[in-house]
Amino acid sequence: MIYICIYNCCIYMNVxxxxxTDIEMPLRSKSIIHLILVYNSIxxxxxxxxxxxxxxxxxxxVLRILRGQxxxxxxxxxxxxxxxxxxxxxxxxxxxxxxxxxxxxxxxIANRRKVEITITKKGDAILKKMDTVVNSTQAQILKNFSNExxxxxxxxxxxx
Numbered sequence: 371m372i373y374i375c376i377y378n379c380c381i382y383m384n385v386x387x388x389x390x391t392d393i394e395m396p397l398r399s400k401s402i403i404h405l406i407l408v409y410n411s412i413x414x415x416x417x418x419x420x421x422x423x424x425x426x427x428x429x430x431x432v433l434r435i436l437r438g439q440x441x442x443x444x445x446x447x448x449x450x451x452x453x454x455x456x457x458x459x460x461x462x463x464x465x466x467x468x469x470x471x472x473x474x475x476x477x478x479i480a481n482r483r484k485v486e487i488t489i490t491k492k493g494d495a496i497l498k499k500m501d502t503v504v505n506s507t508q509a510q511i512l513k514n515f516s517n518e519x520x521x522x523x524x525x526x527x528x529x530x
Contacts, residue, residue: 436489443486
């Protein structure tokens with residue numbers, strides 16, 4: 371059993387009930403399905419939190435990476451390496467953020483093949499607002515866990 375959050379309402383989840391089966395699943399299969407269901411639920415909760423900003427979870431991740439550069443530009447390769455979910459469409463994510471005015475893209479004078487990307491003041495300001503909403507959503511998702519349980523969960527996940 372594990373807690374799953376849907377629309378900021380936590381319920382106790384039973385994999386067999388979610389899958390609508392009376393057959394008890396093998397423990398290993400059940401564990402993997404639990405992880406997938408929790409991953410999907412967390413992603414949905416965070417995506418819903420970011421909807422008012424018209425930013426995807428991946429775009430949010432790009433903005434956080436750029437803010438972490440502390441004013442220094444990053445290239446597409448650096449962004450892709452630091453993404454939580456690795457994707458081949460980092461260019462498309464940056465293009466969408468560029469259209470919103472959240473990032474700037476400049477071609478390097480010394481090497482015209484190199485593109486440097488930085489977060490704008492507008493991007494930094496909106497990211498601060500997103501941080502508040504995301505932090506609140508994370509707190510809601512994890513509200514049933516003590517700090518000790520979160521440490522234990524992280525230790526277990528590190529075994530992967």
